[in-house]
Amino acid sequence: MPVNLRGRSFLTLMDFTRDEIRYLLDLSHDLKAKKRAGLPSKTLEGKNIVLLFEKPSTRTRCAFETAALDEGAHVTFLDQSSSQMNKKESLEDTARVLGRYYDSIEYRGYAQATVEALARFSGVPVYNGLTDVDHPTQILADLMTMEERLHKPLEKAKVVFVGDTRNNISLAWSIACAKLGMDFVGLGPKELHPDAAALTGWRRLAEESGGSLTFTDTVEAAVRDADAVYTDVWVSMGEESKMAERVKVLTPYRVDQKLLEQIGGPDCIFMHCLPAFHDWETATAQKAKEAGLDIREVTDEVFRGPRSVVFDEAENRLHTIKAVLVATLR
Numbered sequence: 001m002p003v004n005l006r007g008r009s010f011l012t013l014m015d016f017t018r019d020e021i022r023y024l025l026d027l028s029h030d031l032k033a034k035k036r037a038g039l040p041s042k043t044l045e046g047k048n049i050v051l052l053f054e055k056p057s058t059r060t061r062c063a064f065e066t067a068a069l070d071e072g073a074h075v076t077f078l079d080q081s082s083s084q085m086n087k088k089e090s091l092e093d094t095a096r097v098l099g100r101y102y103d104s105i106e107y108r109g110y111a112q113a114t115v116e117a118l119a120r121f122s123g124v125p126v127y128n129g130l131t132d133v134d135h136p137t138q139i140l141a142d143l144m145t146m147e148e149r150l151h152k153p154l155e156k157a158k159v160v161f162v163g164d165t166r167n168n169i170s171l172a173w174s175i176a177c178a179k180l181g182m183d184f185v186g187l188g189p190k191e192l193h194p195d196a197a198a199l200t201g202w203r204r205l206a207e208e209s210g211g212s213l214t215f216t217d218t219v220e221a222a223v224r225d226a227d228a229v230y231t232d233v234w235v236s237m238g239e240e241s242k243m244a245e246r247v248k249v250l251t252p253y254r255v256d257q258k259l260l261e262q263i264g265g266p267d268c269i270f271m272h273c274l275p276a277f278h279d280w281e282t283a284t285a286q287k288a289k290e291a292g293l294d295i296r297e298v299t300d301e302v303f304r305g306p307r308s309v310v311f312d313e314a315e316n317r318l319h320t321i322k323a324v325l326v327a328t329l330r
């Protein structure tokens with residue numbers, strides 16, 4: 001069956017088959033090559049896309065804007081302070097109104113239920129630009145980056161996510177690995193492992209696809225031949241009050257050269273969705289330092305080291321988001 005994603009929302013990779021994810025990755029590689037070659041590609045002329053952000057963003061917002069503009073579409077950006085949504089107007093009413101103006105909607109915020117409701121009530125494709133439990137456009141960019149760097153099929157790859165294994169990136173990776181037959185290991189303190197009951201269905205899916213999902217708190221139990229070691233901030237957006245307790249339990253899981261070599265195979269790459277705390281060059285890291293907290297989830301040596309592909313991942317947000325827009329709107 002040929003893949004046709006026209007009119008589809010992109011809320012979670014759980015909604016997509018292996019073939020559909022493959023199609024989006026192939027399109028991403030193709031669009032990247034076209035952009036590099038300077039070939040004009042205006043497949044979305046006349047389309048209007050609205051970007052709703054209830055949390056801050058650099059990559060996701062800019063990737064959606066540049067991807068849309070590259071393809072000839074127009075975007076409107078609305079942050080929390082500049083719309084009526086959830087203040088003077090219900091989510092349902094806002095979704096119905098936006099669906100009358102726009103060909104699609106991107107949403108970044110808190111509850112997955114919000115992005116689902118936008119899709120239900122707007123009648124147009126809706127894209128998840130990050131919620132508390134998922135970040136599917138990020139994982140698409142990460143998969144593309146792995147394909148560029150690893151020179152092996154994704155289904156043969158092992159990813160070890162180190163840190164807050166209950167966060168949106170770790171959960172989104174678990175879904176991707178379960179779908180694509182990859183091996184996923186979440187390495188971090190037990191109290192931050194995902195709820196076991198919630199994982200049952202995903203584990204079954206992983207078994208069917210030839211992949212696996214493992215969560216552990218010991219480095220020794222984590223695979224030693226990881227193809228990618230991934231980490232993310234210890235405190236996600238919206239959880240800022242938990243900083244001190246996270247530093248306490250996650251400090252042993254800071255990704256340094258020793259940990260990278262313990263877990264990773266010879267060609268292992270280091271991945272991070274960004275933004276990252278790897279030095280003291282941010283107001284947040286400085287403020288935490290003054291309070292006696294070292295919030296760096298990765299050392300500067302690893303972040304800037306030869307295995308790091310973090311800026312490739314950031315670039316690939318553009319090409320993969322463009323693929324999602326083109327596939328669903330063209």
Ligand code: CP
Nearest residue numbers: 057058059060273274
């Ligand atoms: N990785 C990512 O989603 O970055 P932003 O928060 O800057 O969008």
Ligand code: NVA
Nearest residue numbers: 167232236237273274
């Ligand atoms: N887990 C992070 C991801 C940022 C892209 C957060 O939600 O803040």
